[in-house]
Amino acid sequence: MFLKISSLYDSHVHWLGTGQIESGLKLFHLRSPEDVATLDIKPSYFRQEWLIGFGWDQNLWPSTTLPTKAILDRYFPQNPVFFQRGDGHCSWLNSLALQRLGYDSSHSGILFEDDHFKAYSSLPTQADEQLRESLKTATRMFNEAGFTHIRDMTCNEQQWNQAVSLDNDGELSLYVQENFLCERPQDLESVLSQARKARGQQTKHVTVQGIKIFFDGTLGSDTAYLSKCTCSSLKSAWGQTDIENLISRCWSDGFEVAIHTIGDEAAHQVVSIARKIMATNKITGWLNLEHVEVLRPETLQMLKALHVRCHMQPCHWLSDRLWLQEKLGDLYKYAFPWGPISRSRIPLHFGSDSPVARISFWDNKKALSESVNFDIQELKGEILDYHCFFPPAAGTYSIFEDNNLKELHFDGVRII
Ligand SMILES: [Zn+2]
Structure with a gap:
């Protein structure tokens, strides 16, 4: 087929x-x-x-x-x-x-x-040439899995320069939205200035979207920020006022904010802060919630007043299913909430979190169909409603036969 x-x-x-x-x-x-x-x-x-x-x-x-x-x-x-x-x-x-x-x-x-x-x-960085080769290797991997568009979460100045140069040399067969990673609150201004500089150098395929931070950790290592939890308490580099400052500074500069929020309490606090900023500073912008593996219904309600997108990786359910119920207890009913999010009309997008999970549209499809048997609410609509870039790029598509990629066309040219 x-x-x-x-x-x-x-x-x-x-x-x-x-x-x-x-x-x-x-x-x-x-x-x-x-x-x-x-x-x-x-x-x-x-x-x-x-x-x-x-x-x-x-x-x-x-x-x-x-x-x-x-x-x-x-x-x-x-x-x-x-x-x-x-x-x-x-x-x-x-x-x-x-x-x-x-x-x-x-x-x-x-x-x-x-x-x-x-x-x-703080590890020694790769030389420019080595870094460029790594970007090309990854580009080939995304293309071979059928992908023509990615949203990247870990850009920095060196990577940006190599990405733009690859595109200018005609060697990039991917559309890339770049988010600059900001590790610590004290780095925000310098990361913003890199992003502003990058905004003046965008190419057809490489664009700047915003700034990304980590607010909590992962369920697997007991560092997700959950409301009910016997595990360790949150140890984030980012306090409430740091996040407030991050969101206002990014929005006033016209950048989006992307925040790693796996636990329900992480998402709840970030959303509360974003609402407060909208109400008091009278500015707005896009807030991207990354992973959203546990989300309470009251937080979902609060999302409706904001410009929020949720980015989920159903494939993580495939690896987490073994211990998910045991780890989440009462919160299990709020786990992997693509069902409620898709019903709420909040924009929802799917991805892989590669290299944490392998790049595969099919793994996500498998997770969505199998998880309904484990009391995870069903997605509304089709997986492709959440896995395609909008608006689509002209002449850019992939053709699969029985889960295997047969052709990949990029900007009207067949490359696979
Ligand atoms: Zn990630």
Whole structure:
């Protein structure tokens, strides 16, 4: 059976990370921490002397406890090692890496959330040429999965320059909406000025959309901000006034705001702040809620007065289903609320969160159909109502036959 889709859109991706991980050291297959002994290490896995890897998950190991620095010290005594967990919110380091980052010798070797992001952003960056290759690798991966449009969540100045240059050289077969990542409140003004500069350099395929921040963490690592929770309390770099300032500054500059909100309380607080700003400052703009894995009905009601888009990744349900009920308890009835959101007429878009999950329209389709058997409310309408870019780009479509991509046309040219 053939299916033709116009302007297939992934509304939440990490473009550069997708390419970096594809060409870097992959740890998805580790079945115990000791399996690092079997890794075949290539020179391209290093950034300067740092060995970087991605994809381990202790939940797949016989003992699901977190690994320790001692194992990495044993096999990689010469180089600082930074191995990111597959959810992108945690990292496993050896003693040399900890020492370089200023941690003392009593540290376990596991960094979470803010500590993890801070460490990640202080790693040596890729050279321009290497970064450009990673963007091209990821572009090919999106195209091969049938995608012609992405919304990227992790732009910075170096990436922006390479993306624009790729497009100017005719080497970009993707429409990209860029969001600049702002990690800490104190970086906001400098990130805004990068975004303003970028706005003057946009191309046909690379545009600036806004600023992205993390407010909470993930359900898998117990760092989502939930209203009912026995897990650790929220440890966010962003307080209420920081978020207020972020939203007003972005809106007055004409940028959108994108906020990572997985837990119901994270979404509720952000939405309350946005409403307050609209009411008191008399300014408005778009607020994008990222992931929205748990949403209370009263928060959904409050969304209606705002310009809000929700960006969800049904494929995350496929991986979270095993422990979701146990972890959420009473809140389970509000989990993965694409049903209520799609019925509320709030704009809703689907994506993959690649490289956290693989790029696949079909995985999302599978999650939507299987989840109804687990008391997740059904989506209103068709998946394609939420997976295509609007307005569609002329001559830009993909053709699938039985879930396999057969053709991809970009701006009127067949490229696959
Ligand atoms: Zn993400």
